[in-house]
Amino acid sequence: MKGVCRKDQRMGVYRESTGRPAPFQVRYTNGRHTRRMALDYLAGRSMNYLGHLYLSGDDPLVIVGNFMADDIKGRHFEEHHPSVVRGIRLHRAIDSFTDEHPAQRAGRARLRAHAGRYSGVVMDMFYDHLLASSWTQFHSEPLEQYADRMYRLLVEHVEHMPPGIRTLLHHMTAGDWLTSYASEQGLARALSGLAARVPQGAVMRGAEAVLATQRAVYMVEFEAFMSDIKEHLREQP
DSSP, X not given: OOSSEEEETTTTEEEETTSSBOTTOOOOSSHHXXXXXXXXXXXXXXXXXXXXXXXXXXXXXXXXXXXXGGGOOSSOOTTSOHHHHHHXXXXXXXXXXXXXXXHHHXXXXXXXXXXXXXXXXXXXXXXXXXXXXXXXXXXXXXXXXXXXXXXXXXXXXXXXXXXXXXXXXXXXXXXXXXXXXXXXXXXXXXXXXXXXXXXTGGGGTTTHHHHHHTHHHHHXXXXXXXXXXXHHHHTOO
């Protein structure tokens, strides 16, 4: 990632481009602790980060609310800034619509034999890959610049985020997740890495082959889904 962060290989910590430790810096004492943290972050989370950010619009705090929404439980979160609250509600609306959309259901069904209970997670990653790899169809700003801007925006508003999301942001910026799914190789690496960190995750390894063999079908469904969800969100109050 250019101009936003760098990964200090010796210390294994995230630092901002100024060289100062980020305010949410986390150091891992051993591999077992890292594995536990990864399991905590995966549970109950959306994995289509690029898609959620893309659908958030331009209000910085709505973007922040959407990004952190998986760590906000229950229905009572009015203590947050009103725009953050709108972002949390937007995230939930996106997830609800996505789960019930025919394209998502069809895609998960094709994946189930390979990915089992992780079919939904893999579908999130497939859709972020399809969005990243066809980015110019959806946004005029180059993907690398967009990702760079999103990382900066999220870091600037980190004080609004719960601790778990701050650590997730640490991983995202250090690994440049928003652009890394753009290639098939990047998607494969992400699936393989995730498979190694979650219980019985081996079923996700190689799932990119399902997309490769049926890419045209997935792409048609993805384009229909994107058109439908944007229309759906425009109709929301």
